[in-house]
Amino acid sequence: NADQAMYLSKTNGRNQLTFFEHSMHAKAMERLKMIGELREALPRNEISLYFQPIVDLYTGKITKAEALVRWCHPREGIIFPGNFISLAEETGIIHELGDWVFRNALACVKRWKQEFGIDIQVSINKSPKQFLKKGHTEEWAELLRNSGVAGNNIVVEITESVLISNTAVVSENLRQLHQLGMEISIDDFGTGYSSMGYLKRLDANFLKIDQSFVKNMMTLPTDAVIVETIILMGHKLGLKIIAEGVETEQQRKWLESNHCDYLQGYLFSAALEVDDFERLLKADAWP
């Protein structure tokens, strides 16, 4: 009987191992397939740039927009960045993708100015990997020059994780972006390795309060205190504050009475395809 039990557990173990190997293998194959498809996504025009308006809290007008990528996959439908940005970062595809986002954002800003006479600031998300590529800022300087767009029409959003990667290289990059007239925004503020020290070094222009705090500030007193404090501190450091993920009128009112500067969220609009965004932009500029 002991033999039998041994036999059973062995086969069982073996079966489990094969099962495990199979699922690992399937996962690896799935990943390889996705990498291949992601590489082809740009040349096949499957990537598109959506825009989410950012409104001035006091005038209610759209003064900025955040550019957010979407992958329109032929079989899977729309894939959100949360499901492919990290793969793009691991494979280096992020460089090509990030450059494409920048060029596309420049082209849109230029067209909105030329065709509609509307001048807004567009923010783009930049991943830590992009900062570490040699000669990167020079390439962007060239793209900016060729576009004819003013540097201050572009805001570069970075997360706090950028700051722990390589402080010297990153600071130098940010300095160069500033020299080109571009502005810097610290995204998802309060969630990462928040250190007050880098706020001083960075010379950013905007702080974006992470949506998790905004989501809970009406119900959790601690989150309300955090938001209030970020706004006060940001202002004292000369930064403008953007609240992310604003979904209710109650939140908007609270942010207004606490002197936040800009809001972004479903209350006003989700990220829109460029045609829809342009319609909204025009309706907002010429009511």
Ligand code: C2E
């Ligand atoms: P993020 O930069 O913090 O962007 C804000 C995210 O919150 C967007 O998700 C936006 O659609 C969503 N959002 C906006 N308002 C609301 C709201 O009221 N409620 C809720 N629940 N969500 C709201 P999205 O577009 O899925 O992007 C997710 C993240 O992917 C972004 O977070 C950003 O970190 C990254 N990402 C997007 N585009 C790019 C890109 O071009 N390059 C890089 N490196 N990262 C990108």
Ligand code: MG
């Ligand atoms: Mg962002």
Ligand code: MG
């Ligand atoms: Mg954010």
Ligand code: MG
């Ligand atoms: Mg986020």
